[in-house]
Amino acid sequence: MDFSFDEAQQLFRDSVDRFVAEHYDFETRQRIVATDDGYLPEHWQRFAELGWLALPFPEGYGGLDGTPVDTMIIMESFGRGLVASPYLSSVVVAGHILNRAATEQQKQALLPALSDGSLRLTFAFAEPTSRFDLADVSTTATEDGAGYRLNGYKCVVHYANTAHKVLVSARTTGNQRDPMGVSLFLVDMGASGVSARHYPTIDGQRAADIKLDNVRVDADDLIGDKDHASAFIEETCDHGIAATCAEAVGAMSVLYEMTLEYIKTREQFGKTLGSFQALQHRMVDVFMACELCRSMVYAATCRLTESTAERQCTASAAKVQVGKAGRLVGHEAIQLHGGMGMTDELPIGHYLKRLTMINTMFGDIAYHTARFRRTANYFSL
Amino acid sequence: MDIAFSKDVQAFRQEVRAFIRTHLPDDIKHRVERGEELDREGHMGWHRKLCQKGWTVPNWPTEYGGPGWSLAQQYVFHDELAFNCAPRLPWYGWDMIGPLLIEYGSDWQRQRFLPPIASGEEWWCQGFSEPNSGSDLASLQCKAVLDGEHYVVNGSKIWITAAHVSDWMFALVRTDSSGKKQQGITLLFIDMRSPGLSRRPIITFDGGHEIDQCYFQDVRVPIENRVGEEGKGWSYAKYLLSVERIGTADVARSGTMLRRLKTIVASERAQGKPLLEDPWFADQIALLEIELKALEVTELRYLFETEAGSDLGPEASILKIRGTEIQQRITELIVDALGYYACPDLRPALWQDANIPAVGPDYAMLASASYFNLRKLSIFSGSNEIQKNIVAKAVLGL
Ligand SMILES: Cc1cc2nc3c(=O)[nH]c(=O)nc-3n(C[C@H](O)[C@H](O)[C@H](O)COP(=O)(O)OP(=O)(O)OC[C@H]3O[C@@H](n4cnc5c(N)ncnc54)[C@H](O)[C@@H]3O)c2cc1C
Numbered sequence: 001m002d003f004s005f006d007e008a009q010q011l012f013r014d015s016v017d018r019f020v021a022e023h024y025d026f027e028t029r030q031r032i033v034a035t036d037d038g039y040l041p042e043h044w045q046r047f048a049e050l051g052w053l054a055l056p057f058p059e060g061y062g063g064l065d066g067t068p069v070d071t072m073i074i075m076e077s078f079g080r081g082l083v084a085s086p087y088l089s090s091v092v093v094a095g096h097i098l099n100r101a102a103t104e105q106q107k108q109a110l111l112p113a114l115s116d117g118s119l120r121l122t123f124a125f126a127e128p129t130s131r132f133d134l135a136d137v138s139t140t141a142t143e144d145g146a147g148y149r150l151n152g153y154k155c156v157v158h159y160a161n162t163a164h165k166v167l168v169s170a171r172t173t174g175n176q177r178d179p180m181g182v183s184l185f186l187v188d189m190g191a192s193g194v195s196a197r198h199y200p201t202i203d204g205q206r207a208a209d210i211k212l213d214n215v216r217v218d219a220d221d222l223i224g225d226k227d228h229a230s231a232f233i234e235e236t237c238d239h240g241i242a243a244t245c246a247e248a249v250g251a252m253s254v255l256y257e258m259t260l261e262y263i264k265t266r267e268q269f270g271k272t273l274g275s276f277q278a279l280q281h282r283m284v285d286v287f288m289a290c291e292l293c294r295s296m297v298y299a300a301t302c303r304l305t306e307s308t309a310e311r312q313c314t315a316s317a318a319k320v321q322v323g324k325a326g327r328l329v330g331h332e333a334i335q336l337h338g339g340m341g342m343t344d345e346l347p348i349g350h351y352l353k354r355l356t357m358i359n360t361m362f363g364d365i366a367y368h369t370a371r372f373r374r375t376a377n378y379f380s381l
Numbered sequence: 382m383d384i385a386f387s388k389d390v391q392a393f394r395q396e397v398r399a400f401i402r403t404h405l406p407d408d409i410k411h412r413v414e415r416g417e418e419l420d421r422e423g424h425m426g427w428h429r430k431l432c433q434k435g436w437t438v439p440n441w442p443t444e445y446g447g448p449g450w451s452l453a454q455q456y457v458f459h460d461e462l463a464f465n466c467a468p469r470l471p472w473y474g475w476d477m478i479g480p481l482l483i484e485y486g487s488d489w490q491r492q493r494f495l496p497p498i499a500s501g502e503e504w505w506c507q508g509f510s511e512p513n514s515g516s517d518l519a520s521l522q523c524k525a526v527l528d529g530e531h532y533v534v535n536g537s538k539i540w541i542t543a544a545h546v547s548d549w550m551f552a553l554v555r556t557d558s559s560g561k562k563q564q565g566i567t568l569l570f571i572d573m574r575s576p577g578l579s580r581r582p583i584i585t586f587d588g589g590h591e592i593d594q595c596y597f598q599d600v601r602v603p604i605e606n607r608v609g610e611e612g613k614g615w616s617y618a619k620y621l622l623s624v625e626r627i628g629t630a631d632v633a634r635s636g637t638m639l640r641r642l643k644t645i646v647a648s649e650r651a652q653g654k655p656l657l658e659d660p661w662f663a664d665q666i667a668l669l670e671i672e673l674k675a676l677e678v679t680e681l682r683y684l685f686e687t688e689a690g691s692d693l694g695p696e697a698s699i700l701k702i703r704g705t706e707i708q709q710r711i712t713e714l715i716v717d718a719l720g721y722y723a724c725p726d727l728r729p730a731l732w733q734d735a736n737i738p739a740v741g742p743d744y745a746m747l748a749s750a751s752y753f754n755l756r757k758l759s760i761f762s763g764s765n766e767i768q769k770n771i772v773a774k775a776v777l778g779l
Contacts (some may be wrong), residue, residue: 001384001386001387001388001681001685002382002383002384002685003382003384003681003682003686004382004686005382056508069382092723118688135662143432149423224452245692258778260778263779264778264779270596274777274779275779277770277773280769280770280773280777280779281766281769281773283773283777283779284769284772284777285775286698287772287776287777288699288702288703288772291679291699292672292675292676292679292703293674293675294679295675295678295679295681295682296675297676298382298384299384299674299678299681301382302382302383302384302385303384316671317670317671317675320667320668320671321671321675323671351565352570366664369664369667369668369671370663370664370667372667372670372671373663373664373667376667376670
């Protein structure tokens with residue numbers, strides 16, 4: 001039983017925190033999300049120099065052999081700074097798929113470029129009728145000579161605007177909701193038949209709906225075994241869950257700190273707000289919610305490499321916990337700031353926006369409560 | 382970071398589990414599972430077996446008869462007791478008097494009082510609360526005046542758990558009222574058979590008798606039964622609150638209750654299907670289990686975050702608040718799950734004959750009584766409101 005960070009992890013955390021403190025104050029952040037790209041390409045270059053883009057990948061492909069705990073550290077700091085970037089979609093999510101499912105040759109071709117920042121990817125899995133079910137895939141891939149033709153529609157694909165290529169889940173056999181028969185393809189964003197409608201998301205980040213109209217891909221654009229991608233997709237999204245939950249913990253910590261500071265200084269009725277017990281107890285509820293989430297994020301992160309059932313059950317538990325806490329913490333932060341909490345000028349509301357987005361990503365409270373039910377038996381450590 | 386117990390600790394868990402499964406009498410297990418109060422004899426049947434094994438005072442060092450376990454071993458031991466429906470260790474002796482005397486007691490006190498705690502021969506109760514001093518404990522008025530080699534105690538203590546089955550009370554009494562209210566409080570060990578000490582049972586609204594009010598009329602307490610210095614009782618009481626106490630969150634007991642709830646919803650039927658398939662129940666249970674999981678990891682984090690475990694300070698308050706909320710919620714859901722069979726009141730019958738069969742399923746027998754009884758959890762050991770005050774002050778700095 002060990003909840004500590006080793007020295008390398010602490011140094012790493014300091015370096016991410018320093019970046020956020022020096023380059024990502026709230027005003028800068030607001031300017032960045034208002035740009036066309038919704039992130040700063042110079043920052044991406046900086047991430048590459050600092051080795052963050054290479055973090056989860058094996059050394060043989062230019063990576064740093066990092067662990068999920070390292071990803072957790074970077075995501076928590078990003079959450080604190082409300083950092084908007086394709087890190088999650090490109091490195092954590094798409095990167096995980098390649099790392100786990102791609103052939104040696106594909107890895108050699110893609111991972112070094114992903115690590116040095118010259119290649120950005122994203123993962124298109126959601127569809128308008130799939131909701132959060134990852135196996136509900138109506139996009140099709142039909143064999144066409146040595147390659148495939150893709151047809152379908154993917155929605156709310158994170159930072160597709162900056163991606164060179166997109167990983168697409170498509171059905172090669174079976175019925176719309178069969179876990180069996182789903183395959184993964186790497187599609188060039190510029191390929192003929194790919195059309196994208198880009199838009200900002202509620203949290204200032206970027207996404208796109210992508211239409212695939214008879215898009216031709218080669219046989220070696222297939223990632224992983226044909227028909228057998230569902231398990232990888234599920235696993236990948238659990239990595240996404242652990243990462244977004246860590247990000248949420250960072251965001252919630254900031255809301256907690258700001259609100260606490262505010263009620264300690266703001267005075268009404270001749271006293272600080274913090275001297276009113278009704279507000280003290282609400283602040284304690286906020287603190288408890290943050291603490292419980294932090295624990296669950298540690299558990300979910302450490303369990304990513306355990307058995308499938310353990311991984312799923314803990315990831316779902318974390319996602320539910322973070323979903324509920326995100327609302328509580330966000331709402332209380334706004335309420336206790338009074339009118340100030342409603343302003344666009346203060347970061348408070350922007351943190352709630354990110355937390356709201358995170359609650360939806362990779363499945364919401366209802367979805368993960370149900371998945372938890374399916375996977376959880378009585379647990380113990 | 383690694384959130385699993387080491388191989389050694391896991392092997393130890395198996396050893397504890399095997400011991401409990403071999404030696405815990407079925408009827409005791411059944412009664413604990415139902416949520417029944419055990420009488421002292423019921424407890425002792427099991428306690429003697431634990432004692433032979435040397436496992437009744439898990440947190441004590443070996444020189445005082447403890448097993449010398451690591452924090453992780455202690456955690457796992459309590460976990461297994463709860464998981465296998467073994468009774469809790471008798472209140473207050475192992476977890477409070479032991480650490481108290483080891484830290485502040487005299488040699489004579491250690492020799493006199495520690496061994497009978499380990500053997501289970503002497504039971505203890507906690508005499509802190511008074512009719513006019515509950516949450517504001519430091520305002521207590523029960524008075525002790527030194528008269529030669531004795532303190533003479535006058536006043537009353539209320540809500541005393543298990544006073545009627547205890548041999549000794551550790552009591553906070555006022556020896557000086559001239560200074561601040563926290564000063565002038567002294568900690569005494571009072572023999573429950575002392576002349577002048579009388580008791581009145583308090584029946585709780587679930588029908589049970591687990592607490593009493595005690596009255597002291599010129600009760601003489603030898604001076605050697607005073608712990609530490611006169612007037613320092615408040616700091617000893619605070620020490621007792623701060624000693625690291627595994628199980629504040631009671632995660633494993635909640636886990637066992639939750640398994641019981643799951644058994645119930647699997648057996649109960651609604652609309653021709655197991656209640657388990659009712660989406661409302663299924664979700665309520667899943668949400669609760671998730672809360673419990675988060676609490677479990679949080680407790681472990683607080684216990685093991687720093688090397689060798691740190692003393693739980695205000696963190697213990699968080700564990701207490703959330704732990705009690707979860708336990709109370711489980712009992713509510715059990716009552717909900719039982720439908721009509723939550724209604725028969727079988728306690729009077731049970732008092733006459735412990736083997737009385739249930740009306741309806743056995744698991745329904747004490748469900749409502751447990752639900753009513755566990756409302757106490759958010760009131761005692763520092764009410765949940767007081768715990769929030771503590772966190773607000775000590776952690777949030779408000
Ligand atoms: C079943 C049971 C067993 C017990 N066992 C023991 C025992 O063995 N030994 C022992 O010494 N005591 C025992 N107690 C007593 C227990 O510790 C007290 O009941 C508790 O401290 C609350 O005190 P009170 O009952 O006087 O309530 P009060 O202090 O009058 O509180 C009433 C309500 O007001 C709230 N409140 C009080 N002050 C504040 C504040 N400052 N801010 C916000 N809310 C506040 C409380 O949270 C509570 O909800 C037991 C109690 C019960 C119910």
